[in-house]
Amino acid sequence: MAGAGGFSLVPRICRGECSVTVRLLVSVRSPDEAVVAAAGGADIIDVKEPHHGSLGRPSARTAGDIRIRLTEHCGAQVPPPLSCALGELLEWPRDLPSDTAEFPETALAGYQFAKTGLAGCRDLQDWSERLQRLRLRFSNVAGWVAAAYADAARADAPEVEQVAAAATAGGCQVLLIDTWKKDNSTLLDWLSAERLQRVSEHCERAGVLLALAGRVQLAQVEPLLQARPAIIAVRGAVCES
Secondary structure: OOOHHHHOHHHHHHHHOOOOOOEEEEEEOOHHHHHHHHHOOOOEEEEOOHHHOOOOOOOHHHHHHHHHHHHHHHOOOOOOOEEEEEEEHHHOOOOOOOOOOOOOHHHHOOOOEEEEEOOOOOOOOOHHHHHHHHHHHOOOOOEEEEEEEOOHHHHOOOOHHHHHHHHHHHOOOEEEEEOOOOOOOOHHHHOOHHHHHHHHHHHHHHOOEEEEOOOOOHHHHHHHHOOOOOEEEEOHHHOOO
């Protein structure tokens, strides 16, 4: 992870050179990274484990340690909102138990947002119902993020438009568009500006916040802002390696 000054350029570009108010979400995988992100001005801190996939779920212990460390770091100040990735929907059993020792509901105490990916759900008829059940499983999280993959075909996932429709119908607060496979491609390599604009307009009409991710580098910020996202999500852009 770069030092605070290493990624402060991103929010400055987003806020200082355009009329769109954009929040910066920084993904972290450890308490130390979370502290750096908070010190650098991240508006939202997203906890995930990249080694487990695009939306890899961290351990319950890591999720808790990050929350505690941020609270200690911020002291009297309110810490940035926390988001947590819960892996892929198909990694969770169809009939969810009321609680599990591996990742209990209490693991997300103090978290404002949660999300899960839909890789492998392209031909699954009841994916939206299963997603709703997972939301109920973590009812202590107020904000749910519907996560769509721009490279849906590679992920064998529903198309972005299908996830956007489910987000609005299911009462999700945020639609995240990310890339499933982390290679040299970016979100805009898989989703045309025209499609992105249509999805953005759908979200605006429904009152759903749009978050954009997928190897976002400084060069991609300006084109992405044309879709008027509420949130830009980064990790690689603020890491040293």
